[in-house]
Amino acid sequence: MGPSTNYYIHRQRFTLYRGASLPGVQLAWESWGELNKDKSNAVLLFTGLSPGAHAASSVRDPEPGWWETMIGPGKPIDTDTHFVLCVNSLGSCKGSTGPASINPATGQPWRLKFPELTIDDIARATRLVVEHLGIEHLHAVVGPSMGGLTALAWLKHFPNSTDRLALISSACSGTPFAIAIRSLQREAIVTDRNFRDGTYTEDEWPEVGMRIARKLGMISYRSAAEWQKRFGRKHQDYFPATLFGMRFEVESYLETHARKFVGQFDPCCYLYLSRAMDVFDACDSDAGLRALFKRSFSGKALVMGVESDILFPLWQQQELAAALEAVEAEVSYAALPSAQGHDAFLVDSERFGPPVAEWLE
Amino acid sequence: MGPSTNYYIHRQRFTLYRGASLPGVQLAWESWGELNKDKSNAVLLFTGLSPGAHAASSVRDPEPGWWETMIGPGKPIDTDTHFVLCVNSLGSCKGSTGPASINPATGQPWRLKFPELTIDDIARATRLVVEHLGIEHLHAVVGPSMGGLTALAWLKHFPNSTDRLALISSACSGTPFAIAIRSLQREAIVTDRNFRDGTYTEDEWPEVGMRIARKLGMISYRSAAEWQKRFGRKHQDYFPATLFGMRFEVESYLETHARKFVGQFDPCCYLYLSRAMDVFDACDSDAGLRALFKRSFSGKALVMGVESDILFPLWQQQELAAALEAVEAEVSYAALPSAQGHDAFLVDSERFGPPVAEWLE
Numbered sequence: 248m249g250p251s252t253n254y255y256i257h258r259q260r261f262t263l264y265r266g267a268s269l270p271g272v273q274l275a276w277e278s279w280g281e282l283n284k285d286k287s288n289a290v291l292l293f294t295g296l297s298p299g300a301h302a303a304s305s306v307r308d309p310e311p312g313w314w315e316t317m318i319g320p321g322k323p324i325d326t327d328t329h330f331v332l333c334v335n336s337l338g339s340c341k342g343s344t345g346p347a348s349i350n351p352a353t354g355q356p357w358r359l360k361f362p363e364l365t366i367d368d369i370a371r372a373t374r375l376v377v378e379h380l381g382i383e384h385l386h387a388v389v390g391p392s393m394g395g396l397t398a399l400a401w402l403k404h405f406p407n408s409t410d411r412l413a414l415i416s417s418a419c420s421g422t423p424f425a426i427a428i429r430s431l432q433r434e435a436i437v438t439d440r441n442f443r444d445g446t447y448t449e450d451e452w453p454e455v456g457m458r459i460a461r462k463l464g465m466i467s468y469r470s471a472a473e474w475q476k477r478f479g480r481k482h483q484d485y486f487p488a489t490l491f492g493m494r495f496e497v498e499s500y501l502e503t504h505a506r507k508f509v510g511q512f513d514p515c516c517y518l519y520l521s522r523a524m525d526v527f528d529a530c531d532s533d534a535g536l537r538a539l540f541k542r543s544f545s546g547k548a549l550v551m552g553v554e555s556d557i558l559f560p561l562w563q564q565q566e567l568a569a570a571l572e573a574v575e576a577e578v579s580y581a582a583l584p585s586a587q588g589h590d591a592f593l594v595d596s597e598r599f600g601p602p603v604a605e606w607l608e
Numbered sequence: 609m610g611p612s613t614n615y616y617i618h619r620q621r622f623t624l625y626r627g628a629s630l631p632g633v634q635l636a637w638e639s640w641g642e643l644n645k646d647k648s649n650a651v652l653l654f655t656g657l658s659p660g661a662h663a664a665s666s667v668r669d670p671e672p673g674w675w676e677t678m679i680g681p682g683k684p685i686d687t688d689t690h691f692v693l694c695v696n697s698l699g700s701c702k703g704s705t706g707p708a709s710i711n712p713a714t715g716q717p718w719r720l721k722f723p724e725l726t727i728d729d730i731a732r733a734t735r736l737v738v739e740h741l742g743i744e745h746l747h748a749v750v751g752p753s754m755g756g757l758t759a760l761a762w763l764k765h766f767p768n769s770t771d772r773l774a775l776i777s778s779a780c781s782g783t784p785f786a787i788a789i790r791s792l793q794r795e796a797i798v799t800d801r802n803f804r805d806g807t808y809t810e811d812e813w814p815e816v817g818m819r820i821a822r823k824l825g826m827i828s829y830r831s832a833a834e835w836q837k838r839f840g841r842k843h844q845d846y847f848p849a850t851l852f853g854m855r856f857e858v859e860s861y862l863e864t865h866a867r868k869f870v871g872q873f874d875p876c877c878y879l880y881l882s883r884a885m886d887v888f889d890a891c892d893s894d895a896g897l898r899a900l901f902k903r904s905f906s907g908k909a910l911v912m913g914v915e916s917d918i919l920f921p922l923w924q925q926q927e928l929a930a931a932l933e934a935v936e937a938e939v940s941y942a943a944l945p946s947a948q949g950h951d952a953f954l955v956d957s958e959r960f961g962p963p964v965a966e967w968l969e
Contacts, residue, residue: 359851423839423858424832430859431823433852438816440801444851455799462792463824471785471918478784480889490720490805491794491879495886497784498791518852525856528841557832557918 248342249301251277251308255376264371267362270351275300275335275342276376277308279318280326290324290387290607291377291409292333293369293394293401296520297512299341302333314391316596323596323604329386336397337372338364338519344372346445346515357515358445364519366393366527370400387411387607391592392559393520395567396420399529399539406543412576413549413606415599416556416592418563419530419570425558428467429521432460436514445515453514458505460517465504470555470588536570547577549606551592551599553585579606609703610662612638612669616737625732628723631712636661636696636703637737638669640679641687651685651748651968652738652770653694654730654755654762657881658873660702663694675752677957684957684965690747697758698733699725699880705733707806707876718876719806725880727754727888731761748772748968752953753920754881756928757781760890760900767904773937774910774967776960777917777953779924780891780931786919789828790882793821797875806876814875819866821878826865831916831949897931908938910967912953912960914946940967 255274262268277300282289292302294313303318303326304311318324318331335343338361346361353360377385388409390398395417402412421429439456441447474497483499492498530536548571552564561582568580581602585591592599618633638661643650653663655674664679664687665672679685679692696704699722707722714721738746749770751759756778763773782790800817802808835858844860853859891897909932913925922943929941942963946952953960 420841422832423835423841423856424827426841426856427823427827427835427858427862430853430856430862431820431827434823434850435796435820437851437853438820459792459796459799459820462788462795466785466788466792471783471921474784474788480781480784480787480892489795490798491883492791492798495784495787495791497788501788501791522852531841560832 248275248299249308249310251305252300252342253277254342255379257375261372263362264365264367265363269344269362272337272344272372272375273342273348274337274344274372274376277301277305277333279303279305279331280329282330282380282382286382287384287386288329289377289380289382289385290329290331290389291373291385292324292331293373293388293390293397294333294336295392295394296517296524297508299339300333300335302331313593317600317603323600324389324607325604329607332376332380334373334376336369336520338369338516338523340513340516345513346519347513359515361515361519364523366396366523367400367404369397369523370404373397373401374405385409387413389413389415390417391415392417392589393524396524396527396529400527402543403529403539407545409544410546411548411606412544412546413551413603414564414567415549415551416553416559416564416589417567418559419536419567420528421525422560422563425467426525428463428558429525432463433518433521435459435463436518442514447514452509454509457509457512457514457517461505461508462501465501467558468588468590470557470586472555473586473588476586530566536566537573540570540574540576544571544576545574547606549579549581549602551581551583551602553583553588553591553595555586556589556591558589609636609660610669610671612666613661613703614638615703616740618736622733624723625726625728626724630705630723633698633705633733633736634703634709635698635705635733635737638662638666638694640664640666640692641690643691643741643743647743648745648747649690650738650741650743650746651690651692651750652734652746653685653692654734654749654751654758655694655697656753656755657878657885658869660700661694661696663692674954678961678964684961685750685968686965690968693737693741695734695737697730697881699730699877699884701874701877706874707880708874720876722876722880725884727757727884728761728765730758730884731765734758734762735766746770748774750774750776751778752776753778753950754885757885757888757890761888763904764890764900768906770905771907772909772967773905773907774912774964775925775928776910776912777914777920777925777950778928779920780897780928781889782886783921783924786828787886789824789919790886793824794879794882796820796824797879803875808875813870815870818870818873818875818878822866822869823862826862828919829949829951831918831947833916834947834949837947891927897927898934901931901935901937905932906935906937908967910940910942910963912942912944912963914944914949914952914956916947917950917952919950
């Protein structure tokens with residue numbers, strides 16, 4: 248949370264999709280560009296599992312955001328003409344209410360006492376900020392990765408509320424491979440000796456579990472082909488050798504990413520969001536996805552993904568595009584040859600930029 | 609180790625490839641079929657990381673072996689005409705000397721005091737059994753998975769000692785993706801609270817680490833496409849739900865495999881063998897692999913792999929086949945469309961059987 252973060256505080260009880268409720272909700276958000284007079288130029292951006300609302304830098308906060316190359320004046324999501332809004336997901340720990348927040352009833356962090364969270368809840372909480380800003384209709388909704396699931400949940404709860412829709416490296420539900428990866432990440436966290444059923448402290452943090460979860464994440468976010476080219480069998484000397492580890496460059500690469508992540512994300516928030524991704528399913532019946540689009544969207548859609556993505560494979564993008572086509576939305580479909588796997592949308596702006604710019608134009 | 613296991617005990621000091629030595633070596637082995645008079649019909653089978661010498665059942669031990677469908681009378685590796693030998697790898701824990709064996713100097717298991725093990729050592733220790741049986745020249749060497757690395761190490765140390773060579777779902781070295789997977793498996797084991805620098809006991813076993821390692825193994829051994837078809841998003845009710853786990857069938861599948869494995873393999877043996885796989889490299893220079901084959905093999909080779917293998921991808925089989933072709937060996941190359949990923953050689957005998965039978969004929 249930086250100097251450009253805004254907080255919206257909803258003081259009423261917020262009922263979750265599974266029935267439990269929160270006594271109130273705080274949502275961290277950032278925006279770029281100006282909302283025009285009739286509030287018709289808003290682009291709502293949903294995030295992946297771990298990023299916060301800081302998607303791009305601004306005058307108030309020059310720190311680069313997680314989609315720095317995509318958002319800004321003259322960039323693919325052009326803030327000279329659009330008002331871009333990004334809200335930290337409900338359940339996350341970057342300023343919004345989640346398992347790491349204080350439960351006002353106890354004065355302690357919620358941790359595992361937080362009620363079950365769904366992707367639907369993230370969409371519905373985000374709506375509070377949109378309404379707070381007086382935006383009744385969106386120009387566009389953009390959902391990369393988990394954000395694509397949230398975009399689908401948005402359509403489900405707020406049909407026909409956006410003219411454009413971009414689903415990027417996403418899906419209508421998790422594959423068993425993706426569920427297996429996430430399940431194992433969670434297992435590493437909950438079995439960490441410091442996790443202790445969510446009663447970890449700052450001094451005794453489930454670091455090992457979070458490190459393993461992050462490394463496993465990186466394995467699923469990138470691609471074998473990229474690593475072959477980038478690391479091959481090169482040795483590393485950046486970290487001291489560990490017991491049966493830290494000989495190869497790929498090992499130090501994973502270690503660097505893991506160390507950065509451990510202090511930046513709350514383990515319980517990770518667990519709740521990860522499980523919400525597994526459970527979400529907008530294509531649970533053959534006709535489910537088409538029916539969803541039919542009653543909720545008729546504008547201009549963009550569906551993109553990359554060939555090397557093993558977490559949200561290309562056939563899932565094809566499934567999304569086919570369902571949109573079936574309801575006669577205007578669909579652009581782009582299957583990109585990026586080598587960086589699922590993470591390509593974050594790093595391969597050369598390939599991702601032009602289709603996004605064209606779709607939003 | 610069953611009723612058909614034989615043990616060869618080498619009482620002299622055995623010097624390892626990296627220079628350290630073991631006071632003696634025990635090797636567990638099994639065989640099928642009869643060695644002919646001139647001892648010219650021997651097929652030496654190397655194993656993957658975790659299997660023991662029990663590759664197939666026999667009259668003495670009807671328990672199915674790990675390659676039951678491939679070895680036996682009238683099967684692709686036909687024991688009516690061949691004498692098939694399989695030795696438990698040095699460093700393993702299925703009857704051969706390894707980190708789980710007793711160090712005679714201390715009366716305690718070696719554990720982390722075991723010297724560094726290489727794939728070369730596995731090949732060289734296997735040679736002791738071959739010599740003990742009086743076999744001077746092999747009819748064939750078969751190496752699936754890690755066994756393929758061992759087969760290459762065999763050629764390196766014992767050039768021109770076999771007429772035929774089969775490298776199955778293998779490689780000349782590990783990719784950074786494979787190293788990342790194995791490194792993370794090892795990290796899960798050594799950070800288990802019960803691992804305690806290798807001083808774990810039967811009552812306090814690093815179960816969690818071994819379970820995570822095995823599940824990660826399964827993720828890398830199978831394929832996303834197979835799981836999509838087999839599990840989809842089906843729910844499970846076989847295991848009680850766990851904290852953020854055990855909702856989906858893919859989770860109970862992994863749990864079943866992991867539980868089976870935990871009691872069957874020693875954690876330190878796993879670490880040593882896993883690291884040996886990372887470090888082995890028969891193609892460390894451009895000309896390395898061709899040079900190895902040139903001076904060590906001129907017979908009939910078979911190289912096989914499957915399209916869905918992410919651990920030993922097809923391009924690595926192509927690399928092996930190309931190097932064999934370059935030295936003018938007779939090479940059959942088969943890229944199979946099996947859905948079961950790296951494990952296909954263990955389960956898809958319909959596809960793997962015929963090329964092996966034809967090559968060995």
